[in-house]
Amino acid sequence: MxxxxxxxxxxxxxxxxxxxxxxxxxxxxxxxxxxxxxxxxxxxxxxxxxxxxxxxxxxxxxxxxxxxxxxxxxxxxxxxxxxxxxxxxxxxxxxxxxxxxxxxxxxxxxxxxxxxxxxxxxxxxxxxxTDLERKINQCIDDYGEVLDHASDTLRNLRQQLRTLESRVRDKLESMIRSSSAQKMLSDAIVTIRNDRFVIPVKQEYRSSYGGIVHDQSSSGATLFIEPQVVVDLNNTLQQTRVKEKVEIERILRELSDRVAExxxxxxxxxxxxxxxxxxxxxxxxxKQIKATKPEMNNKGYVRLMKARHPLLSPDDVVPNDIELGKDFTTIVITGPNTGGKTVTLKVIGLLTLMGQSGLQIPAMDGSELTVFKQVFADIGDEQSIEQSLSTFSSHMVNIVEILKHMDHESLVLFDELGAGTDPQEGAALAISILDEVYNRGARVVATTHYPELKAYGYNREGVVNASVEFNVETLSPTYKLLIGVPGRSNAFEISKRLGLMNSVISRAKSHMSADQNEVDSMIASLEESKKGAQSELSAAHELRKEAEQLHKELQQQILELNQQRDKLYEAAERKAEMKLNEATEEADKIIRELRKMKKEHHAEIKDHELIEAKKRLEGAVPSFDKSAKAISKQKTAAQKLLPGDEVKVLTFDQKGHLVEKVGGKEWQVQMGIMKMKVKEKDLQYISRPQKVEQKPLATVKGRDYHVSLELDLRGERFENALLKVEKYLDDAVLAGYPRVSIIHGKGTGALRKGVQELLKNHRSVKNLRFGEAGEGGTGVTVVELK
Incomplete structure (x- = not known):
């Protein structure tokens, strides 16, 4: 690049x-x-x-x-x-x-x-x-000092040093504490000069201590003298320090050799x-710029969803959807200055460079980028005083270089293509340059002021117009990119909002050609149509998502109902079998007692009568059929069903109300929040209310509103998550749900703890627990509602 x-x-x-x-x-x-x-x-x-x-x-x-x-x-x-x-x-x-x-x-x-x-x-x-790391740590501390126990020799030398230093200090301190020292010393302290212990002696008493003078004060009144009595001790101390230095060097040399290995x-x-x-x-x-991983392709296709410029504040930037390389390979962005055209150009180029650098991009999941061999850009005013080049000339130098090197694997970005010269000639040049780049198969995005280029996108296959939306009411750009809609100047609307007289504006319009007025009207109509289509598309997407979610929830509920029904059958059988076993044991006990009575009291009870009685007890044991069809045979005499009747759906063992008859032998039944088709033979009539009220579904902004059985909080900020939980619990209570699930994930546990604290104190919560292994474990909290 x-x-x-x-x-x-x-x-x-x-x-x-x-x-x-x-x-x-x-x-x-x-x-x-x-x-x-x-x-x-x-x-x-x-x-x-x-x-x-x-x-x-x-x-x-x-x-x-x-x-x-x-x-x-x-x-x-x-x-x-x-x-x-x-x-x-x-x-x-x-x-x-x-x-x-x-x-x-x-x-x-x-x-x-x-x-x-x-x-x-x-x-x-x-x-x-690990051995080398441990050896270094044993010899050197965190401050870069060689430790005493780095070797036995070093430990002994340092012990000698401490002993010698103590002896020298003791000798000198006894000297400075004497009565005669008060008048001969400048200060009663022991200090160090040239790595040797000395005392500060007044100039006139130099001969009183003998020894060696190592330094003097700036005024010359004080001499720092090593008294003769400690010279030998200091010499021994110095020799020991030399030995210490040699041992330290040996240790460092040994460690360095181990590093070299x-x-x-x-x-x-x-x-x-x-x-x-x-x-x-x-x-x-x-993470800082809230970026996502783009899907990479080598097909020349770029699709950015809610893309943002990474250098602009997230609070100020307006995300845009940008697509290039599939239905069209060239985008021509027109419109007034300060509308965001150049920023859009830079977003496409910069996010491409980031993606090819292995960086994630500030756009929504699902965005795609392609790998270009070269990215070319002619952006900004590159007027060169040193080279005596005008703005136009400077741009043309760059464009000539681009045309020399670009090919079908290139991305080319032109800012204000053809600007800086006569408008008619500039527009003609811009069209010719775009044709050349387009014919070579490159991906091109260009911004321009020239109205002639607005028609360019309609006359060329693979080229599309775009503009940056301008709000005439606020007289400011919205920075919203409109693909498929060319820009217009809005000069008349802006002038009118600023108070220019209608008569002046009318005369100005009369100087415009009829074709130009028609083009402006067409552009305004396109803008309105684009906005309406986008609004309807968004609404359709929302409805589809809600329908898919409802379908998924219904399938889950049916599965849960079937499982619950089977569990109830099994529990009932176990309970009945237990009761029958108890009855059989009781019968055997009674027979044993009767035989005992017969034996003891010679009662006139015959064995075959006892056996026959036991067989009658065994014959009274009913058999169990696990299918719902067997149960349905026990229903009451046939009753003609009508819409609004309360019925029992035998296949689910659930009560509901008939909505309408579907076909010859099927009914649509409302069971709680579910509506489903059921065969008439699987329905059992219960009652026919005098008046059946069918409560409509709650609506939000004119659409059916359905509450999900689970709330997913993963990726939410802590405060936003708690607000969502509050609202969701209210919606779930209104929907009549007995139990819901809140997905908070495991993570650090902060969100899970916060959610559970809120639930424990919530007025509508009856009980709560973590999910089972098949429900998400500790990443899910299951809530029972009052």
């Missing part, structure tokens, strides 16, 4: 925002090197990597990249025999720790069966060096962690 195009589309500003989300200088380096890819497979892979990282952040909140430092130069220096400093070794230890933590983190995600093939592949390449693996780990840091930086940036 040309640097001038990246600058015109503000690609570098996207990288400036992205770099704020890296965890190390390694990630920053990857962002600095980022450029759009042109290979389709590489782009798809980059998008999958970002999506994996985004899923991990959504589930876990963060990735353990703490401690990651760019240690490449230190590792390479160790590899060629250099000795590393304690600080460098600490950084290597931190990076080894980050490698180990990241590998363990990915392994845990895999145990949870999270699909992360790219992260898994990277983690497999990480080689933990694993330099190649350490550097490979660093490259992997840099890739991971870059992946998670892209994911964090996607």
């Amino acid at each position: 040309q640097p001038r195009v990246l600058k015109a589309l503000e690609y570098e500003k996207i990288k400036e925002q992205l770099v704020q989300h890296v965890s190390s200088s390694l990630g920053r380096e990857k962002v600095d090197e980022l450029l759009p890819l042109t290979n389709f497979e590489e782009v798809v892979s980059a998008q999958e990597q970002t999506d994996e990282a985004a899923n991990v952040l959504r589930l876990k909140g963060q990735a353990p990249l703490g401690g990651l430092v760019d240690i490449r130069s230190s590792a390479k220096r160790a590899n060629i025999g250099g000795m590393l400093s304690p600080a460098e070794l600490t950084e290597i230890s931190g990076t080894l720790y980050a490698s180990r933590q990241m590998k363990h983190f990915i392994e845990e995600l895999l145990e949870e069966e999270l699909p992360i093939p790219h992260l898994d592949n990277l983690a497999r390449g990480i080689v933990p060096h 694993h330099t190649e693996e350490i550097l490979f780990n660093v490259r992997i962690l840099a890739d991971m840091d870059f992946m998670f930086a892209k994911a964090r940036y996607a």
